[in-house]
Amino acid sequence: DxxxxxxxxxxxxxxxxxxxxxxxxxxxxxxxFWYRQDxxxxxxxxxxxxxxxxxxxxxxxDGYSVSxxxxxxxxxxxxxxxSSQTSVYFCASSEGTGTGGTQYFxxxxxxxxx
Amino acid sequence: GIQVEQxxxxxxxxxxxxxxxxxxxSDSVNNLQWFHQNPWGQLINLFYIPSGTxxxxxxxxxxxxxxxxxxxxxxxxxxxxxxxxxxxxNNNAGNMxxxxxxxxxxxxx
Numbered sequence: 001d002x003x004x005x006x007x008x009x010x011x012x013x014x015x016x017x018x019x020x021x022x023x024x025x026x027x028x029x030x031x032x033f034w035y036r037q038d039x040x041x042x043x044x045x046x047x048x049x050x051x052x053x054x055x056x057x058x059x060x061x062d063g064y065s066v067s068x069x070x071x072x073x074x075x076x077x078x079x080x081x082x083s084s085q086t087s088v089y090f091c092a093s094s095e096g097t098g099t100g101g102t103q104y105f106x107x108x109x110x111x112x113x114x
Numbered sequence: 115g116i117q118v119e120q121x122x123x124x125x126x127x128x129x130x131x132x133x134x135x136x137x138x139x140s141d142s143v144n145n146l147q148w149f150h151q152n153p154w155g156q157l158i159n160l161f162y163i164p165s166g167t168x169x170x171x172x173x174x175x176x177x178x179x180x181x182x183x184x185x186x187x188x189x190x191x192x193x194x195x196x197x198x199x200x201x202x203x204n205n206n207a208g209n210m211x212x213x214x215x216x217x218x219x220x221x222x223x
Contacts, residue, residue, distance in 0.1 A: 033210070043200070043213040058210065059115075090157065103147060103202075103211060105157035 002027040006091050006106040014114055019078040021109050023091030031094045032074040033103065034058075034066065036087040043090065049074055081113045116141045116205050118214035126220045127191050135186040135217045137201030145204035146177050147211065148186050152197045160186070160199075191221045 004025040013019050025032065034046040045058030047066040055066050063085060065077045078085055091106040117140040127133055137146075148160040161168050161175040163184065168175055172191075177184040188195055198218050202211035 035213075042215050043202075045210055045212075048210060088155065102159055102162040104159060105149075108155050108157075 004091060004093055004104055004106040006089075006109050008109060009107065010110050012112045012114065013081050015081060015083060017081050019081050019111065021076045021078075021089055021091075021111070023074045023076065023106060024072055025091075025093040025104075025106075026072065027093055027095065027104065028071060029093035029095045029104075030071070031103075032068070033092040033094075034064070034074065034076045035090045035092065036060065036085075037090060037108075038087050046076065046089075047074075078111075083113050085111065086113045087111060116143070116203060116212050118201060118203055118212055120199075120201055120214035120217050122217060123215065124218045124220075126222065129191060129193060129221055129223050131191050131221075132187070132189045133191060133219070135188070135199050135201075135219075137184040137186070137203075137214055139182050139184075139201075139203050141205045142182070143179065143203040143205045145211070146184055147202050148175055148184070149200040149202065150195075150197050151200065151216070157200075188219075191219075193221045193223055195219060196221050 007022045030051050033048045035043045037043045044060045049055050049068040089109045092103045094103040119138045121136045146164045150158045163175045163177045165179045172189045174187045198216040200216045201214045
């Protein structure tokens with residue numbers, strides 16, 4: 001069955017370190033997204049991609065970057081981790097173009113920055 | 115940007131009861147989805163429903179796009195329905211979703 005996976009599921013790091021969270025989908029979807037979920041803020045969009053070599057900033061993109069070298073993967077990099085980036089991170093994908101379609105979410109990565 | 119408000123923020127039900135969750139949005143939308151986040155944190159897509167009515171078992175949803183709201187109905191609730199229900203919308207050409215604050219549901223046995 002097609003799925004979307006994230007790794008690691010849990011990560012503890014220190015302030016100032018570079019961290020990369022992996023997202024891999026086997027749906028063959030064009031669209032991929034990264035969100036963060038925090039108490040009191042719900043889910044907020046960090047970055048998104050509509051295809052290979054395409055990346056775009058979302059609502060809360062400062063301090064994060066993404067790259068899309070193939071259809072299946074959209075890794076999220078925290079260039080210099082900060083305590084404010086402690087959160088649960090969700091990757092999602094969807095098929096289609098234009099208005100798109102249903103978004104499917106990965107299991108999440110819980111990141112703690114000490 | 116578009117605003118999404120969900121009500122009620124919290125809901126406690128006895129097993130077997132019915133409930134209605136509401137999602138109001140501030141602009142016209144071309145994508146609306148309902149999600150259930152279970153107690154383990156997994157986000158499960160329930161409905162893709164920018165307009166009209168859909169049903170899936172004990173769950174159904176209705177979106178009245180012209181009046182900018184959507185309703186999620188849960189009938190004969192079960193303890194496994196507990197969790198947080200999110201409404202998310204998009205009003206751009208792309209597929210970026212803006213999430214509401216969620217309704218936290220607890221179903222007691």
